Amino acid sequence: MGPSMGDLTTLLIERPTPQIVIARLNRPDRLNAITFEMFEEFITLQEQVDDDPLARVLILTGSGRAFCAGLDLDLARDLPSMNPAELLVGQESWARSIAGFRHMDKPVIAAVNGAAAGAGMALALAADIRIAAPTGRFNAAFIRIGLTGGDVGTSWLLPRIVGFGRAMEILMTGRFIEAEEALRIGMVTEIVPADILLDRAIEIAEMICSNSPFGVRMTKQVVQTNVDAPSLDAAINLENRNQVLAFQTDDMREAFDAFREKREPRFTGR
Numbered sequence: 001m002g003p004s005m006g007d008l009t010t011l012l013i014e015r016p017t018p019q020i021v022i023a024r025l026n027r028p029d030r031l032n033a034i035t036f037e038m039f040e041e042f043i044t045l046q047e048q049v050d051d052d053p054l055a056r057v058l059i060l061t062g063s064g065r066a067f068c069a070g071l072d073l074d075l076a077r078d079l080p081s082m083n084p085a086e087l088l089v090g091q092e093s094w095a096r097s098i099a100g101f102r103h104m105d106k107p108v109i110a111a112v113n114g115a116a117a118g119a120g121m122a123l124a125l126a127a128d129i130r131i132a133a134p135t136g137r138f139n140a141a142f143i144r145i146g147l148t149g150g151d152v153g154t155s156w157l158l159p160r161i162v163g164f165g166r167a168m169e170i171l172m173t174g175r176f177i178e179a180e181e182a183l184r185i186g187m188v189t190e191i192v193p194a195d196i197l198l199d200r201a202i203e204i205a206e207m208i209c210s211n212s213p214f215g216v217r218m219t220k221q222v223v224q225t226n227v228d229a230p231s232l233d234a235a236i237n238l239e240n241r242n243q244v245l246a247f248q249t250d251d252m253r254e255a256f257d258a259f260r261e262k263r264e265p266r267f268t269g270r
Contacts, residue, residue, distance in 0.1 A: 007020070008041045008258075009162070010025070010026060010027060010035060010038040011023045011235060012063060013036070017202075019055065019056040019057065019206075020056065020059065021059065021095060022058075022198070022202075023050050023058060023086040024063045025061075025063060025068050027063070028062075028065070029064075029117065030069070031068070032063060032066050032067065032068045033069040033070060034071050034120070034122070035117055036075065037214070039055075039093065039094050039097040043097050046101060047177040049104065050105050051063065053269075056106060056107075056208065057107050057109065057208050057209060058106060058108045060109070060110045060124075061110070061111040061112075061201070063115060065114045065125065067110075067113055067136065068119050068124075069115060069118070069141075070117045070118025070121075070142075071094075071119050071242060075144075075231045086203045091265040093110050095152045095153060098119060098152050098153055099105045101113045101123070101126040101127060102126045102128075102153075102157075102224065107128075107192070107208055108128050108129075109127060109205060110123070110129070111133075112136035113135065113136065114133070114135050114137070115135075118141035119151065119152050121140060121141075121154065124138065124170060125153065125154060125161060125187075126157065130189065131188055131190050132179045132182060132191055132192070133192060133194040134179050134199045137177060138176065138177040138182060139177065140174050141174060143173070143174040150171060154171065155167075157268040158170065161186060162185045162186055162187055163185075179191050198239070210265075211255075212252065212265070214246060214249050214251055214252075214269070226239075250267070250270045251270065254268070255267075
């Protein structure tokens with residue numbers, strides 16, 4: 001076991017290896033619905049993982065039978081009584097909390113073990129890689145309670161994952177996307193039996209950890225930036241910069257030597 005994360009009350013943290021952090025949303029009696037405290041703890045988690053020199057990958061999953069049912073509706077009932085200025089402050093904070101997973105330096109894997117609704121779907125979309133159990137399912141629950149289908153990043157993330165037309169249909173209907181459809185449209189990369197879902201997420205994390213920390217960080221950055229690059233040339237310019245930087249790292253030389261010597265590399269993060 002590696003170093004422990006700080007105290008978090010809505011998330012259960014596990015450390016199967018020093019390099020891999022698993023965060024379970026831990027409100028199974030409420031299908032892991034998000035509270036204001038959980039939004040704050042997402043930000044704490046992001047900071048702790050990014051600041052931990054040993055941590056390389058974060059895995060998100062849910063306790064019990066759901067991934068995340070979205071905002072706890074007991075809280076949502078009180079929101080209409082807030083004035084617009086108060087609501088905007090809250091909305092900006094909640095969106096920043098979810099988007100923070102995409103903005104992390106380190107890769108995030110969502111192991112979707114059940115329903116991912118509303119902000120729970122947004123949470124999964126903010127991950128870099130998504131895998132699902134057969135019980136995994138997604139929907140834009142906000143549209144079903146009188147709000148818009150675009151919330152905490154979904155209107156930006158979903159079209160880039162599944163395409164504009166399909167995203168529009170999903171966000172405007174609020175229908176559930178079952179695991180098989182999610183795989184077919186690219187919302188998840190694979191479906192894994194529920195009893196080995198977390199094992200598979202760890203396996204993917206270990207494959208990521210077999211590459212250099214700098215290379216992985218720059219790969220996450222370049223793909224996220226170049227998805228909106230104005231031209232191929234602009235995208236290549238950023239790739240060129242990153243490759244030149246990577247050539248100067250000790251880890252690149254170590255990876256090259258290890259490949260030639262047919263051994264596992266020993267990365268130092270430098």
